[in-house]
Amino acid sequence: MPTKPKPQSATEAPRRAADRIRDTAFDLFYREGIRAVGVEEIVSQAGVTKPSLYRAFESKDELIAAYLRDYNHRFCERFEAPAAEHPDDPKQHLLAYLDRLAQRASHDGYRGCGLTNALIEYPEPEHPAHRVAQESKQQLRERLREMCRGMGARDPDELADGLLLLLEGTYVSGQAFGEGGPAHVLGVIARRLIEASM
Amino acid sequence: MPTKPKPQSATEAPRRAADRIRDTAFDLFYREGIRAVGVEEIVSQAGVTKPSLYRAFESKDELIAAYLRDYNHRFCERFEAPAAEHPDDPKQHLLAYLDRLAQRASHDGYRGCGLTNALIEYPEPEHPAHRVAQESKQQLRERLREMCRGMGARDPDELADGLLLLLEGTYVSGQAFGEGGPAHVLGVIARRLIEASM
DNA sequence: CAGCATACGTACCGATCGGTAACACTGTCA
DNA sequence: TGACAGTGTTACCGATCGGTACGTATGCTG
Numbered sequence: 001m002p003t004k005p006k007p008q009s010a011t012e013a014p015r016r017a018a019d020r021i022r023d024t025a026f027d028l029f030y031r032e033g034i035r036a037v038g039v040e041e042i043v044s045q046a047g048v049t050k051p052s053l054y055r056a057f058e059s060k061d062e063l064i065a066a067y068l069r070d071y072n073h074r075f076c077e078r079f080e081a082p083a084a085e086h087p088d089d090p091k092q093h094l095l096a097y098l099d100r101l102a103q104r105a106s107h108d109g110y111r112g113c114g115l116t117n118a119l120i121e122y123p124e125p126e127h128p129a130h131r132v133a134q135e136s137k138q139q140l141r142e143r144l145r146e147m148c149r150g151m152g153a154r155d156p157d158e159l160a161d162g163l164l165l166l167l168e169g170t171y172v173s174g175q176a177f178g179e180g181g182p183a184h185v186l187g188v189i190a191r192r193l194i195e196a197s198m
Numbered sequence: 199m200p201t202k203p204k205p206q207s208a209t210e211a212p213r214r215a216a217d218r219i220r221d222t223a224f225d226l227f228y229r230e231g232i233r234a235v236g237v238e239e240i241v242s243q244a245g246v247t248k249p250s251l252y253r254a255f256e257s258k259d260e261l262i263a264a265y266l267r268d269y270n271h272r273f274c275e276r277f278e279a280p281a282a283e284h285p286d287d288p289k290q291h292l293l294a295y296l297d298r299l300a301q302r303a304s305h306d307g308y309r310g311c312g313l314t315n316a317l318i319e320y321p322e323p324e325h326p327a328h329r330v331a332q333e334s335k336q337q338l339r340e341r342l343r344e345m346c347r348g349m350g351a352r353d354p355d356e357l358a359d360g361l362l363l364l365l366e367g368t369y370v371s372g373q374a375f376g377e378g379g380p381a382h383v384l385g386v387i388a389r390r391l392i393e394a395s396m
Numbered sequence: 397c398a399g400c401a402t403a404c405g406t407a408c409c410g411a412t413c414g415g416t417a418a419c420a421c422t423g424t425c426a
Numbered sequence: 427t428g429a430c431a432g433t434g435t436t437a438c439c440g441a442t443c444g445g446t447a448c449g450t451a452t453g454c455t456g
Contacts, residue, residue, distance in 0.1 A: 017433065033321060035233040039414060049434060050415075060414060111321060119374050120318045123231060123309060137374045161380030162387035166360075168374075169367030176317050176335045176366075182359030189360035189391065196394040215404070237444060247405050249446075258444060 018056035020046040022066065029067050030114045034121050034129065039063075064118070065128040071114040072136040079143070090150035091194065094163070098190050101167075105174030105183035112171040140164070152198065159197045166190055216254035218244040220264065227265050228312045232319050232327065237261075262316070263326040269312040270334040277341075288348035289392065292361070296388050299365075303372030303381035310369040338362070350396065357395045364388055 024046035028037045039060055043050050057063040082096035104110060111117070115133040122129040144164055148156035170183045177183075222244035226235045237258055241248050255261040280294035302308060309315070313331040320327040342362055346354035368381045375381075 031321070033233075033319060035231075035319070038412075040412080049436095051417095051435090052433065054415065055432080112318065116370055116374070117318050120310065120315045120370065121231060121233070123229070123373065134374060141375070141380065158383050158386065161383040162364075162390075164380045165367030165371060165384065165387065166363050167367065168370045169363030169365065172314055172318065172366045172370055173363060175321065176314070176332060177339070182339065182362045185356050185359040186363065188356065189363065192360075192394045193387065193391055196390045236442070238442075248444090249406095250404060252445065253403080 017046075017048040017052040020048055021053050021056060021063070022070065025063055025067050026070055029064065030071070030111055030117075034064055034067075034118060061128050065132050068115060068118055068129060068132040068136070072132070072139075075113070075115070075136070079140075090147035094144075094147055095187070095190065095194075098167075099187050101170060102183050102186040105170050105186075106179065106181055107174075108178045110174040112175045113168075116168060116171050140167075151194065153194070154197055159194065162193055162197070163190060166193070215244070215246040215250035218246055219251050219254060219261070220268065223261055223265050224268055227262065228269070228309055228315075232262055232265075232316060259326050263330050266313060266316055266327060266330040266334070270330070270337075273311070273313070273334070277338075288345035292342075292345055293385070293388065293392075296365075297385050299368060300381050300384040303368050303384075304377065304379060305372075306376045308372040308381075310373045311366075314366060314369050338365075349392065351392070352395055357392065360391055360395070361388060364391070 021042060025037075025042050028042055028045065039050060039053055042063075043053050053063070057066065078100075079097055082093045082100075086092035086096060105112075115136050118129045118133040119137070122133075124130060125134075141160065141164055144160035145157050148160045148163070151159075153159040166186060166189060170186050173181055174183045219240060223235075223240050226240055226243065237248060237251055240261075241251050251261070255264065276298075277295055280291045280298075284290040284294060303310075313334050316327045316331040317335070320331075322328060323332075339358065339362055342358035343355050346358045346361070349357075351357040364384060364387060368384050371379055372381045
Protein backbone atom coordinates (compact mmCIF):
# COMPACT_ATOMS: atom_id res chain seq x y z
CA MET A 1 0.00 0.00 0.00
CA PRO A 2 1.76 3.16 -1.17
CA THR A 3 1.67 6.24 1.02
CA LYS A 4 -0.64 7.94 -1.46
CA PRO A 5 1.93 10.17 -3.17
CA LYS A 6 -0.64 10.88 -5.86
CA PRO A 7 -1.03 14.62 -6.47
CA GLN A 8 -4.79 14.38 -5.99
CA SER A 9 -6.29 17.74 -6.96
CA ALA A 10 -8.68 18.19 -4.04
CA THR A 11 -12.03 16.66 -5.02
CA GLU A 12 -11.45 15.88 -8.70
CA ALA A 13 -8.91 13.12 -8.72
CA PRO A 14 -7.38 10.84 -11.35
CA ARG A 15 -8.10 7.81 -9.20
CA ARG A 16 -7.70 4.21 -10.24
CA ALA A 17 -9.71 3.16 -13.25
CA ALA A 18 -11.53 0.50 -11.23
CA ASP A 19 -12.72 3.09 -8.72
CA ARG A 20 -13.91 5.52 -11.36
CA ILE A 21 -15.80 2.70 -13.05
CA ARG A 22 -17.35 1.69 -9.75
CA ASP A 23 -18.51 5.22 -8.97
CA THR A 24 -19.76 5.97 -12.46
CA ALA A 25 -21.61 2.65 -12.66
CA PHE A 26 -23.20 3.40 -9.31
CA ASP A 27 -24.63 6.69 -10.49
CA LEU A 28 -25.75 5.47 -13.89
CA PHE A 29 -27.26 2.20 -12.67
CA TYR A 30 -29.14 3.98 -9.93
CA ARG A 31 -30.43 6.90 -11.96
CA GLU A 32 -31.22 5.24 -15.29
CA GLY A 33 -31.72 1.62 -14.35
CA ILE A 34 -29.33 -1.26 -14.76
CA ARG A 35 -30.54 -2.79 -18.01
CA ALA A 36 -30.79 0.64 -19.58
CA VAL A 37 -27.08 1.31 -19.13
CA GLY A 38 -24.48 -0.33 -21.39
CA VAL A 39 -20.84 -0.87 -20.53
CA GLU A 40 -19.83 1.52 -23.30
CA GLU A 41 -21.73 4.35 -21.61
CA ILE A 42 -20.11 3.55 -18.28
CA VAL A 43 -16.52 3.55 -19.49
CA SER A 44 -16.92 6.61 -21.69
CA GLN A 45 -18.47 8.62 -18.86
CA ALA A 46 -15.83 7.36 -16.45
CA GLY A 47 -13.12 8.44 -18.86
CA VAL A 48 -11.65 4.96 -19.16
CA THR A 49 -11.85 2.17 -21.70
CA LYS A 50 -13.58 -1.17 -21.86
CA PRO A 51 -10.52 -3.33 -21.23
CA SER A 52 -10.04 -1.50 -17.92
CA LEU A 53 -13.56 -2.47 -16.94
CA TYR A 54 -13.00 -6.12 -17.76
CA ARG A 55 -9.64 -6.16 -16.00
CA ALA A 56 -11.37 -5.08 -12.78
CA PHE A 57 -14.66 -6.98 -13.15
CA GLU A 58 -15.31 -10.40 -14.58
CA SER A 59 -18.45 -9.34 -16.43
CA LYS A 60 -21.22 -6.78 -16.44
CA ASP A 61 -23.15 -9.01 -14.06
CA GLU A 62 -20.28 -8.90 -11.60
CA LEU A 63 -20.15 -5.12 -11.88
CA ILE A 64 -23.86 -5.04 -11.14
CA ALA A 65 -23.36 -7.23 -8.08
CA ALA A 66 -20.57 -4.93 -6.89
CA TYR A 67 -22.87 -1.94 -7.39
CA LEU A 68 -25.58 -3.54 -5.30
CA ARG A 69 -23.16 -4.46 -2.52
CA ASP A 70 -21.99 -0.85 -2.51
CA TYR A 71 -25.58 0.31 -2.45
CA ASN A 72 -26.46 -1.87 0.50
CA HIS A 73 -23.41 -0.63 2.35
CA ARG A 74 -24.40 2.99 1.88
CA PHE A 75 -28.00 2.15 2.72
CA CYS A 76 -27.04 0.58 6.02
CA GLU A 77 -25.05 3.67 6.91
CA ARG A 78 -28.02 5.89 6.18
CA PHE A 79 -30.35 3.59 8.07
CA GLU A 80 -28.18 3.41 11.17
CA ALA A 81 -27.14 7.06 11.15
CA PRO A 82 -29.97 8.31 13.42
CA ALA A 83 -28.74 5.97 16.15
CA ALA A 84 -26.21 8.65 17.03
CA GLU A 85 -28.99 11.01 18.12
CA HIS A 86 -31.21 8.30 19.59
CA PRO A 87 -29.00 5.76 21.31
CA ASP A 88 -30.88 2.85 22.85
CA ASP A 89 -34.18 4.16 21.48
CA PRO A 90 -35.07 2.02 18.47
CA LYS A 91 -38.45 3.71 18.06
CA GLN A 92 -37.07 7.22 17.74
CA HIS A 93 -34.19 5.89 15.68
CA LEU A 94 -36.52 4.29 13.17
CA LEU A 95 -38.90 7.26 13.07
CA ALA A 96 -36.00 9.60 12.43
CA TYR A 97 -34.94 7.50 9.45
CA LEU A 98 -38.51 7.35 8.16
CA ASP A 99 -38.88 11.12 8.40
CA ARG A 100 -35.73 11.66 6.39
CA LEU A 101 -36.83 9.08 3.87
CA ALA A 102 -40.25 10.66 3.52
CA GLN A 103 -38.59 13.95 2.72
CA ARG A 104 -36.27 12.48 0.10
CA ALA A 105 -39.03 10.41 -1.46
CA SER A 106 -41.29 13.44 -1.84
CA HIS A 107 -38.78 15.13 -4.11
CA ASP A 108 -39.25 15.08 -7.86
CA GLY A 109 -36.71 12.81 -9.49
CA TYR A 110 -36.46 10.44 -6.55
CA ARG A 111 -35.36 7.04 -7.77
CA GLY A 112 -36.30 4.83 -4.83
CA CYS A 113 -34.17 1.99 -3.50
CA GLY A 114 -31.53 0.61 -5.85
CA LEU A 115 -31.93 -2.84 -4.34
CA THR A 116 -35.68 -2.90 -4.81
CA ASN A 117 -35.30 -1.62 -8.35
CA ALA A 118 -32.75 -4.34 -9.11
CA LEU A 119 -35.09 -7.04 -7.81
CA ILE A 120 -37.71 -5.87 -10.24
CA GLU A 121 -35.31 -5.55 -13.16
CA TYR A 122 -33.95 -9.04 -12.57
CA PRO A 123 -36.77 -11.39 -11.53
CA GLU A 124 -34.74 -14.55 -12.15
CA PRO A 125 -33.78 -15.82 -8.66
CA GLU A 126 -30.40 -17.14 -9.87
CA HIS A 127 -29.20 -13.84 -11.25
CA PRO A 128 -26.43 -12.22 -9.15
CA ALA A 129 -28.37 -8.95 -9.04
CA HIS A 130 -31.45 -10.68 -7.69
CA ARG A 131 -29.43 -12.64 -5.18
CA VAL A 132 -27.53 -9.71 -3.72
CA ALA A 133 -30.64 -7.55 -3.51
CA GLN A 134 -32.68 -10.32 -1.92
CA GLU A 135 -30.07 -11.00 0.72
CA SER A 136 -29.89 -7.31 1.55
CA LYS A 137 -33.65 -7.17 1.95
CA GLN A 138 -33.69 -10.17 4.27
CA GLN A 139 -31.03 -8.49 6.33
CA LEU A 140 -33.20 -5.35 6.54
CA ARG A 141 -36.19 -7.41 7.59
CA GLU A 142 -34.20 -8.97 10.40
CA ARG A 143 -32.95 -5.57 11.52
CA LEU A 144 -36.50 -4.23 11.65
CA ARG A 145 -37.61 -7.18 13.75
CA GLU A 146 -34.78 -6.50 16.14
CA MET A 147 -35.85 -2.88 16.45
CA CYS A 148 -39.49 -3.79 16.99
CA ARG A 149 -38.48 -6.16 19.76
CA GLY A 150 -36.56 -3.27 21.28
CA MET A 151 -39.69 -1.13 21.12
CA GLY A 152 -41.63 -3.68 23.10
CA ALA A 153 -44.23 -4.29 20.42
CA ARG A 154 -47.02 -6.80 21.03
CA ASP A 155 -45.98 -8.89 18.01
CA PRO A 156 -42.58 -7.57 16.89
CA ASP A 157 -42.32 -9.68 13.74
CA GLU A 158 -45.74 -8.60 12.60
CA LEU A 159 -45.06 -4.93 13.20
CA ALA A 160 -41.69 -5.24 11.48
CA ASP A 161 -43.35 -6.64 8.37
CA GLY A 162 -45.95 -3.90 8.45
CA LEU A 163 -43.25 -1.27 8.62
CA LEU A 164 -41.35 -3.02 5.86
CA LEU A 165 -44.42 -2.77 3.65
CA LEU A 166 -44.60 0.95 4.38
CA LEU A 167 -40.90 1.33 3.65
CA GLU A 168 -41.01 -0.44 0.32
CA GLY A 169 -44.21 1.33 -0.56
CA THR A 170 -42.48 4.65 0.03
CA TYR A 171 -39.55 3.69 -2.18
CA VAL A 172 -41.71 2.94 -5.19
CA SER A 173 -44.42 5.54 -4.60
CA GLY A 174 -41.77 8.21 -4.50
CA GLN A 175 -41.03 7.38 -8.11
CA ALA A 176 -44.60 7.03 -9.27
CA PHE A 177 -45.89 10.25 -7.76
CA GLY A 178 -43.78 13.33 -7.78
CA GLU A 179 -43.78 16.23 -5.41
CA GLY A 180 -47.06 15.76 -3.55
CA GLY A 181 -46.96 11.99 -3.48
CA PRO A 182 -48.19 9.64 -0.77
CA ALA A 183 -44.70 9.37 0.71
CA HIS A 184 -45.27 12.47 2.82
CA VAL A 185 -47.71 10.62 5.09
CA LEU A 186 -45.14 7.97 5.98
CA GLY A 187 -44.30 9.62 9.30
CA VAL A 188 -47.81 9.93 10.68
CA ILE A 189 -48.92 6.57 9.35
CA ALA A 190 -45.92 4.77 10.81
CA ARG A 191 -46.45 6.44 14.18
CA ARG A 192 -50.11 5.53 14.16
CA LEU A 193 -49.32 1.94 13.26
CA ILE A 194 -46.62 1.62 15.91
CA GLU A 195 -48.88 3.16 18.54
CA ALA A 196 -51.66 0.73 17.68
CA SER A 197 -49.24 -2.21 17.92
CA MET A 198 -47.96 -1.72 21.47
CA MET B 199 -66.80 -6.49 -40.29
CA PRO B 200 -67.26 -10.16 -41.25
CA THR B 201 -69.79 -12.29 -39.33
CA LYS B 202 -66.96 -14.29 -37.82
CA PRO B 203 -67.19 -17.37 -40.02
CA LYS B 204 -63.82 -18.51 -38.66
CA PRO B 205 -63.94 -22.14 -37.47
CA GLN B 206 -62.43 -21.27 -34.09
CA SER B 207 -61.62 -24.53 -32.32
CA ALA B 208 -63.06 -23.79 -28.89
CA THR B 209 -60.35 -22.30 -26.68
CA GLU B 210 -57.28 -22.75 -28.84
CA ALA B 211 -57.87 -20.48 -31.76
CA PRO B 212 -55.77 -19.28 -34.68
CA ARG B 213 -56.69 -15.71 -33.86
CA ARG B 214 -55.42 -12.62 -35.56
CA ALA B 215 -51.71 -12.03 -35.36
CA ALA B 216 -52.20 -8.75 -33.54
CA ASP B 217 -54.16 -10.45 -30.77
CA ARG B 218 -51.63 -13.23 -30.35
CA ILE B 219 -48.86 -10.65 -30.15
CA ARG B 220 -50.78 -8.66 -27.56
CA ASP B 221 -51.38 -11.69 -25.37
CA THR B 222 -47.87 -13.07 -25.69
CA ALA B 223 -46.32 -9.68 -25.02
CA PHE B 224 -48.50 -9.36 -21.94
CA ASP B 225 -47.24 -12.62 -20.47
CA LEU B 226 -43.60 -12.09 -21.36
CA PHE B 227 -43.42 -8.45 -20.30
CA TYR B 228 -45.08 -9.23 -17.01
CA ARG B 229 -43.12 -12.33 -16.13
CA GLU B 230 -39.64 -11.46 -17.39
CA GLY B 231 -39.68 -7.68 -17.42
CA ILE B 232 -40.10 -5.34 -20.35
CA ARG B 233 -36.50 -4.48 -21.17
CA ALA B 234 -35.52 -8.13 -20.86
CA VAL B 235 -37.87 -9.19 -23.66
CA GLY B 236 -37.03 -8.53 -27.30
CA VAL B 237 -39.50 -8.31 -30.12
CA GLU B 238 -37.97 -11.40 -31.68
CA GLU B 239 -38.86 -13.44 -28.60
CA ILE B 240 -42.40 -12.10 -28.63
CA VAL B 241 -43.17 -12.89 -32.24
CA SER B 242 -41.51 -16.30 -32.20
CA GLN B 243 -43.42 -17.35 -29.09
CA ALA B 244 -46.62 -15.94 -30.55
CA GLY B 245 -46.05 -17.97 -33.71
CA VAL B 246 -46.02 -14.92 -35.96
CA THR B 247 -43.35 -12.77 -37.57
CA LYS B 248 -41.92 -9.34 -36.96
CA PRO B 249 -43.68 -7.49 -39.76
CA SER B 250 -46.98 -8.56 -38.24
CA LEU B 251 -45.95 -6.87 -35.02
CA TYR B 252 -45.00 -3.65 -36.75
CA ARG B 253 -48.19 -3.63 -38.79
CA ALA B 254 -50.24 -3.69 -35.61
CA PHE B 255 -48.02 -1.49 -33.45
CA GLU B 256 -45.98 1.52 -34.40
CA SER B 257 -42.99 0.49 -32.33
CA LYS B 258 -41.94 -1.59 -29.36
CA ASP B 259 -42.69 1.39 -27.14
CA GLU B 260 -46.24 1.50 -28.45
CA LEU B 261 -46.61 -2.23 -27.78
CA ILE B 262 -45.39 -1.59 -24.25
CA ALA B 263 -47.94 1.17 -23.80
CA ALA B 264 -50.68 -1.16 -25.07
CA TYR B 265 -49.53 -3.83 -22.63
CA LEU B 266 -49.72 -1.38 -19.73
CA ARG B 267 -53.17 -0.18 -20.74
CA ASP B 268 -54.28 -3.81 -20.87
CA TYR B 269 -52.70 -4.40 -17.48
CA ASN B 270 -54.47 -1.46 -15.92
CA HIS B 271 -57.76 -2.64 -17.36
CA ARG B 272 -57.39 -6.10 -15.84
CA PHE B 273 -56.17 -4.56 -12.60
CA CYS B 274 -59.25 -2.40 -12.28
CA GLU B 275 -61.45 -5.42 -12.83
CA ARG B 276 -59.63 -7.29 -10.07
CA PHE B 277 -59.75 -4.31 -7.79
CA GLU B 278 -63.44 -3.68 -8.25
CA ALA B 279 -64.49 -7.33 -8.26
CA PRO B 280 -65.17 -7.56 -4.49
CA ALA B 281 -67.80 -4.82 -4.86
CA ALA B 282 -70.20 -7.53 -5.95
CA GLU B 283 -70.07 -9.14 -2.50
CA HIS B 284 -69.81 -5.87 -0.59
CA PRO B 285 -72.04 -3.32 -2.31
CA ASP B 286 -71.98 0.11 -0.68
CA ASP B 287 -69.35 -1.02 1.83
CA PRO B 288 -66.02 0.41 0.68
CA LYS B 289 -64.21 -0.82 3.77
CA GLN B 290 -65.14 -4.47 3.30
CA HIS B 291 -64.65 -4.08 -0.44
CA LEU B 292 -61.10 -2.84 0.02
CA LEU B 293 -60.25 -5.37 2.71
CA ALA B 294 -61.50 -8.19 0.50
CA TYR B 295 -59.18 -7.05 -2.27
CA LEU B 296 -56.27 -6.72 0.14
CA ASP B 297 -56.83 -10.21 1.49
CA ARG B 298 -56.79 -11.68 -2.00
CA LEU B 299 -53.71 -9.65 -2.86
CA ALA B 300 -51.90 -10.78 0.29
CA GLN B 301 -52.54 -14.36 -0.69
CA ARG B 302 -51.26 -13.94 -4.24
CA ALA B 303 -48.24 -11.93 -3.10
CA SER B 304 -47.21 -14.60 -0.60
CA HIS B 305 -46.78 -17.14 -3.36
CA ASP B 306 -43.34 -17.94 -4.72
CA GLY B 307 -42.90 -16.53 -8.20
CA TYR B 308 -45.19 -13.56 -7.62
CA ARG B 309 -44.21 -10.77 -9.96
CA GLY B 310 -45.93 -7.79 -8.36
CA CYS B 311 -47.74 -5.05 -10.24
CA GLY B 312 -46.88 -4.67 -13.91
CA LEU B 313 -47.46 -0.93 -13.71
CA THR B 314 -45.18 -0.46 -10.74
CA ASN B 315 -42.52 -2.59 -12.38
CA ALA B 316 -42.77 -0.53 -15.57
CA LEU B 317 -42.33 2.70 -13.63
CA ILE B 318 -39.09 1.37 -12.24
CA GLU B 319 -37.86 -0.01 -15.55
CA TYR B 320 -38.54 3.30 -17.30
CA PRO B 321 -37.67 6.20 -14.99
CA GLU B 322 -37.72 8.81 -17.77
CA PRO B 323 -40.99 10.72 -17.29
CA GLU B 324 -41.48 11.22 -21.05
CA HIS B 325 -41.37 7.54 -21.92
CA PRO B 326 -44.78 6.11 -22.90
CA ALA B 327 -44.37 3.29 -20.40
CA HIS B 328 -43.74 5.71 -17.56
CA ARG B 329 -46.60 7.93 -18.61
CA VAL B 330 -49.22 5.19 -18.85
CA ALA B 331 -48.16 3.61 -15.57
CA GLN B 332 -48.08 6.95 -13.79
CA GLU B 333 -51.56 7.87 -14.95
CA SER B 334 -52.88 4.50 -13.81
CA LYS B 335 -51.35 5.01 -10.39
CA GLN B 336 -52.87 8.46 -10.03
CA GLN B 337 -56.21 6.96 -10.94
CA LEU B 338 -55.76 4.32 -8.23
CA ARG B 339 -54.85 6.98 -5.68
CA GLU B 340 -58.02 8.88 -6.47
CA ARG B 341 -60.09 5.72 -6.20
CA LEU B 342 -58.61 4.95 -2.78
CA ARG B 343 -59.42 8.46 -1.59
CA GLU B 344 -62.97 7.98 -2.74
CA MET B 345 -63.22 4.74 -0.79
CA CYS B 346 -61.72 6.28 2.34
CA ARG B 347 -64.25 9.07 2.16
CA GLY B 348 -66.93 6.41 1.94
CA MET B 349 -65.52 4.74 5.05
CA GLY B 350 -65.88 7.95 7.01
CA ALA B 351 -62.19 8.25 7.83
CA ARG B 352 -60.94 11.21 9.87
CA ASP B 353 -58.60 12.33 7.09
CA PRO B 354 -59.55 10.31 4.00
CA ASP B 355 -56.69 11.54 1.80
CA GLU B 356 -54.15 10.69 4.47
CA LEU B 357 -55.53 7.22 5.05
CA ALA B 358 -55.72 6.62 1.31
CA ASP B 359 -52.03 7.45 0.95
CA GLY B 360 -51.18 5.20 3.87
CA LEU B 361 -53.06 2.32 2.30
CA LEU B 362 -51.40 3.07 -1.03
CA LEU B 363 -48.01 2.72 0.63
CA LEU B 364 -49.07 -0.64 2.04
CA LEU B 365 -50.37 -1.72 -1.38
CA GLU B 366 -47.22 -0.80 -3.25
CA GLY B 367 -45.11 -2.26 -0.50
CA THR B 368 -46.95 -5.54 -0.88
CA TYR B 369 -46.40 -5.59 -4.64
CA VAL B 370 -42.64 -5.28 -4.36
CA SER B 371 -42.15 -7.26 -1.16
CA GLY B 372 -43.96 -10.17 -2.72
CA GLN B 373 -41.11 -10.36 -5.21
CA ALA B 374 -38.29 -9.79 -2.77
CA PHE B 375 -39.39 -12.34 -0.20
CA GLY B 376 -40.87 -15.61 -1.27
CA GLU B 377 -43.33 -17.79 0.53
CA GLY B 378 -43.21 -16.43 4.07
CA GLY B 379 -42.74 -12.80 3.12
CA PRO B 380 -44.12 -9.72 4.84
CA ALA B 381 -47.10 -9.59 2.46
CA HIS B 382 -49.06 -11.98 4.70
CA VAL B 383 -49.51 -9.30 7.37
CA LEU B 384 -51.17 -6.89 4.95
CA GLY B 385 -54.66 -7.79 6.16
CA VAL B 386 -54.13 -7.26 9.88
CA ILE B 387 -51.95 -4.19 9.38
CA ALA B 388 -54.45 -2.54 7.06
CA ARG B 389 -57.29 -3.25 9.48
CA ARG B 390 -55.31 -1.84 12.36
CA LEU B 391 -54.42 1.28 10.39
CA ILE B 392 -57.99 1.84 9.25
CA GLU B 393 -59.34 1.34 12.77
CA ALA B 394 -56.84 3.84 14.14
CA SER B 395 -57.86 6.36 11.47
CA MET B 396 -61.59 6.59 12.14
C1' DC C 397 -63.50 -16.32 -63.13
C1' DA C 398 -60.94 -11.54 -62.45
C1' DG C 399 -59.70 -8.09 -59.37
C1' DC C 400 -58.20 -6.38 -55.24
C1' DA C 401 -57.23 -5.55 -50.48
C1' DT C 402 -55.94 -7.71 -46.32
C1' DA C 403 -52.79 -10.46 -43.85
C1' DC C 404 -48.65 -12.78 -43.57
C1' DG C 405 -43.69 -14.52 -44.29
C1' DT C 406 -38.59 -14.37 -46.09
C1' DA C 407 -34.74 -12.02 -45.83
C1' DC C 408 -32.40 -8.32 -44.68
C1' DC C 409 -30.82 -3.56 -42.57
C1' DG C 410 -27.66 -0.66 -39.50
C1' DA C 411 -26.80 -0.11 -34.70
C1' DT C 412 -25.68 -1.64 -30.42
C1' DC C 413 -24.99 -5.26 -27.10
C1' DG C 414 -21.31 -7.60 -23.89
C1' DG C 415 -16.70 -8.99 -24.37
C1' DT C 416 -11.68 -9.71 -26.19
C1' DA C 417 -6.88 -9.78 -28.57
C1' DA C 418 -2.65 -7.44 -29.18
C1' DC C 419 0.38 -3.82 -28.37
C1' DA C 420 2.26 0.72 -26.61
C1' DC C 421 3.00 3.67 -22.76
C1' DT C 422 3.85 5.07 -17.92
C1' DG C 423 5.37 5.08 -13.18
C1' DT C 424 7.13 2.34 -9.24
C1' DC C 425 10.30 -0.44 -7.06
C1' DA C 426 14.37 -3.24 -6.81
C1' DT D 427 19.01 -0.34 -15.33
C1' DG D 428 15.45 -3.67 -15.83
C1' DA D 429 11.25 -6.09 -14.44
C1' DC D 430 6.53 -5.38 -13.74
C1' DA D 431 1.74 -3.93 -12.85
C1' DG D 432 -1.67 -0.91 -14.51
C1' DT D 433 -3.55 1.68 -18.05
C1' DG D 434 -4.75 3.37 -22.70
C1' DT D 435 -5.31 2.48 -27.70
C1' DT D 436 -7.23 0.36 -31.64
C1' DA D 437 -9.53 -2.87 -33.75
C1' DC D 438 -12.33 -6.49 -33.65
C1' DC D 439 -15.80 -10.56 -32.43
C1' DG D 440 -20.51 -12.96 -32.66
C1' DA D 441 -25.02 -12.11 -31.01
C1' DT D 442 -28.88 -9.54 -30.55
C1' DC D 443 -31.30 -5.20 -30.74
C1' DG D 444 -35.45 -2.62 -33.00
C1' DG D 445 -37.16 -2.03 -37.53
C1' DT D 446 -38.20 -2.60 -42.76
C1' DA D 447 -38.34 -3.60 -48.12
C1' DC D 448 -40.58 -6.64 -50.72
C1' DG D 449 -42.76 -10.72 -52.35
C1' DT D 450 -46.60 -14.18 -51.39
C1' DA D 451 -50.83 -16.36 -49.78
C1' DT D 452 -55.68 -15.94 -48.72
C1' DG D 453 -60.38 -14.71 -49.10
C1' DC D 454 -64.12 -11.63 -50.26
C1' DT D 455 -66.41 -9.14 -54.03
C1' DG D 456 -67.70 -8.20 -58.70
